[in-house]
Amino acid sequence: MHIKNKPLCLLVVGSVATATLSLESVAEDKVAIQVQNYQENGDRVDIQDGKFSFEHDFGPDHTLNVEVDWDSISGASPTWDSKTGASQIVSSASVDSSSGASPCIDEDGEYLCRDTYDLENSAGGEGYKSLNNDEISYKTVTLEDHRDSIAFLYTFRTPVMRNEISVGASYSKEGDFINSGASAEYLMYTNRSKNTGLTIGASFMKNEVLDYIENQWNTYNLYNAQIGVTQVFNASMVAKINAYYMLESGHLSNPYFNVVRRLNVSLDESEPVNLKNYLFKDSRPNLRKAGGISAQLVSEINSHTQWHLSYRYYQDSWAVASNTLESKSLHALSNRFRFSIGLRYYQQDEASFFKAHDSADNIFDEHGYASADHRLGHYDSITGQLSLEFLQTSELTWNIVAGHQKQSSGLEFAWVNLGAQYHY
Amino acid sequence: MKSKAEHKNSHAKFICLTSLLSLTLLSSACSIQEVKAWQKGTLAQETMRFGGPNPMIKKFDEHIFTSKEATKGGGGVSGGGCGCN
Numbered sequence: 001m002h003i004k005n006k007p008l009c010l011l012v013v014g015s016v017a018t019a020t021l022s023l024e025s026v027a028e029d030k031v032a033i034q035v036q037n038y039q040e041n042g043d044r045v046d047i048q049d050g051k052f053s054f055e056h057d058f059g060p061d062h063t064l065n066v067e068v069d070w071d072s073i074s075g076a077s078p079t080w081d082s083k084t085g086a087s088q089i090v091s092s093a094s095v096d097s098s099s100g101a102s103p104c105i106d107e108d109g110e111y112l113c114r115d116t117y118d119l120e121n122s123a124g125g126e127g128y129k130s131l132n133n134d135e136i137s138y139k140t141v142t143l144e145d146h147r148d149s150i151a152f153l154y155t156f157r158t159p160v161m162r163n164e165i166s167v168g169a170s171y172s173k174e175g176d177f178i179n180s181g182a183s184a185e186y187l188m189y190t191n192r193s194k195n196t197g198l199t200i201g202a203s204f205m206k207n208e209v210l211d212y213i214e215n216q217w218n219t220y221n222l223y224n225a226q227i228g229v230t231q232v233f234n235a236s237m238v239a240k241i242n243a244y245y246m247l248e249s250g251h252l253s254n255p256y257f258n259v260v261r262r263l264n265v266s267l268d269e270s271e272p273v274n275l276k277n278y279l280f281k282d283s284r285p286n287l288r289k290a291g292g293i294s295a296q297l298v299s300e301i302n303s304h305t306q307w308h309l310s311y312r313y314y315q316d317s318w319a320v321a322s323n324t325l326e327s328k329s330l331h332a333l334s335n336r337f338r339f340s341i342g343l344r345y346y347q348q349d350e351a352s353f354f355k356a357h358d359s360a361d362n363i364f365d366e367h368g369y370a371s372a373d374h375r376l377g378h379y380d381s382i383t384g385q386l387s388l389e390f391l392q393t394s395e396l397t398w399n400i401v402a403g404h405q406k407q408s409s410g411l412e413f414a415w416v417n418l419g420a421q422y423h424y
Numbered sequence: 425m426k427s428k429a430e431h432k433n434s435h436a437k438f439i440c441l442t443s444l445l446s447l448t449l450l451s452s453a454c455s456i457q458e459v460k461a462w463q464k465g466t467l468a469q470e471t472m473r474f475g476g477p478n479p480m481i482k483k484f485d486e487h488i489f490t491s492k493e494a495t496k497g498g499g500g501v502s503g504g505g506c507g508c509n
Contacts, residue, residue: 034480038488049487051480185500195459201500224497234457236466240474244497294498296474306471314495322495330471340476348494376494383489387481401481405492413492417484 029056034399034419041412044140045075065153069172073147076140080258080279080357080372083137136260136277138357138372143256147174163188168203176210181222195232199242201225211255213281220250220286236300241293246316248288257282259355259370262363277363282371284353290316304332319352320376328385335391342385342403350378356409374409381407387417397421 031054038047049071057063149172156165164187172179185201205222228242258279266274292314299307312324328342353369354376355362364370387401401417459467470477490496 032478032480034478034484036484049484051483053480193458193460195456226498226500231456232459232464232467233455235459235463236472238467238472238474242498246497290495290497292495292498298472298474300466300472306469308474308476312498314497316495320494322493324495328476330476338471338477344489346489346493351494375492385485389478397478399478399481401484403485403488405488411492413488415484415488417481419478419480421478421480 028423030421030423031055032419032421034417036415036417038415039413040075042140043076044411045073045077045143045413047074048072061157061159063155065155067151067153069147069149069151071147073143073145076142077256078138078140078357078374079256080136080138080260081141082135082279083139136279145174145176147172147177149173149179161189161192162194166201176212178208179205181205183224197230199226199228199230201227207250209251209255213255218251218255220248220252223247237298239295239297241295243291243293245291246289248290250286252286252288253284254282254371254373257371257373259283259372260363261366261370263366280364280370282373283369284371285318285369288316288318290314290320301329306330318376320349322346322348338389338391340385340387340389342383342387344383344385344405345380346383347380348378351376354378374411377409379407379409381405395423 032052034051036047036049038045038049040046049069051067051069053065053067055063055065149170151168151170153166153168157163158165164185166183166185166187168181168183170179170181181203183201183203185199188198188200190196190198203222203224205224207220207222208217209220210217224244224246226242226244228240230238230240232238258281260277261280262275262277264273265276266272292312294310294312296308296310299309301307306329308326308328308330310324310326313322314324315321324344324346326342326344328340330338330340332338350356351371354371354373355364356374356377357372362372383403383405385401385403387399390398392398397420399417399419399421401419402414403416404412404414406412466472473479475482486499
């Protein structure tokens with residue numbers, strides 16, 4: 001089986017946040033480039049990623065930011081599959097949106113939903129093909145993908161209060177995924193001291209995903225709204241609190257994940273129950289409502305040390321909830337070298353329709369939403385990160401970053417970044 | 425794999441840590457000082473920016489976390505675009 005999964009893909013227009021997060025925007029022109037190599041344990045995913053950004057001020061009131069991104073993914077990702085790799089075979093069935101069930105796929109590419117069974121055939125006949133437990137396994141399947149994206153952000157500052165209006169647009173394309181988005185954000189200072197700022201923003205994204213089995217493009221949209229308050233506490237401490245709401249609607253199932261369902265294949269109610277296992281596609285609700293709060297604090301401990309602390313709470317209508325706590329400290333080793341160390345803890349509750357592949361109950365019923373995507377599971381993770389920056393001149397800075405994450409699910413991955421930033 | 429009971433324990437620890445963080449923020453909030461424009465030299469430094477001195481590093485981090493986790497948001501209205509969750 002050869003699929004083009006997207007276990008790791010990019011935030012397209014993260015540059016928008018950069019311009020609005022800082023309470024007191026720093027006017028500067030710069031170009032930056034950053035490359036990354038990412039690897040997962042068990043010979044799973046390997047990613048090469050690159051970003052180039054350009055930021056330029058047109059006078060004191062206008063700033064333009066452009067960011068270009070590219071990445072290549074290779075390796076393998078785990079999912080339920082037949083041992084012979086049957087799930088790459090195309091099925092012509094359509095999704096049963098009312099029940100949440102999706103087309104099942106047998107080792108010969110047959111469509112196995114009950115409505116299409118050939119009732120003239122007895123169990124085990126030509127009308128359907130069963131996949132016994134020993135014919136289904138949770139295994140890694142190969143993947144390969146490439147993505148390119150571009151994002152723009154324009155910021156305008158009002159003449160008197162220096163309030164900021166930012167508008168952004170983005171476009172991203174892969175062989176099986178297209179994303180286009182737009183965003184707008186307004187930062188308003190409450191008084192001339194600019195110690196308190198209110199932020200309100202909204203964004204819209206249209207996503208098109210290729211279902212490689214059906215050979216058709218499915219669409220889902222993402223709406224995001226956020227309000228925030230930024231407060232300067234003193235000359236060396238600033239914090240921000242946000243509340244956010246997101247709505248995703250459309251085809252949210254992942255075509256690259258399978259689940260195992262147990263069906264009664266008896267052709268008549270008078271016959272004894274005959275349960276057999278089949279591979280079905282991942283099936284998720286077409287609507288997801290999410291919201292939460294986040295808080296960030298930045299403080300200067302002394303002239304050589306700064307501390308960044310953040311927390312986020314998330315909850316959605318799929319019963320997924322998470323807590324994220326992150327701490328990072330920056331240390332000036334000399335006038336030329338800056339070192340930072342970061343630690344991040346993440347805890348997530350599983351989706352209501354998730355069953356882990358290695359749990360005792362890992363088979364789904366015939367009907368209902370179903371996913372074995374490990375990212376929807378119950379786990380926690382610890383991430384550590386070290387970085388070193390070399391300030392070669394007042395204009396040019398080099399950096400190297402190394403990070404590692406270990407999840408309670410067993411997944412581990414590490415990455416290394418190299419980059420440069422030039423102010424002009 | 426951790427059992428759900430173990431996860432609940434870790435959840436409880438996490439809530440304690442979060443409460444500590446909240447207390448820190450609240451205590452700080454009680455002592456808001458008026459900072460004049462000419463006193464903002466420290467706050468204007470790139471190391472004091474939310475997200476750190478190099479925005480690209482932060483973006484790479486978020487890129488990884490968003491793609492490996494089922495949750496996102498809270499960092500701004502922009503972002504996303506992968507459909508991998």
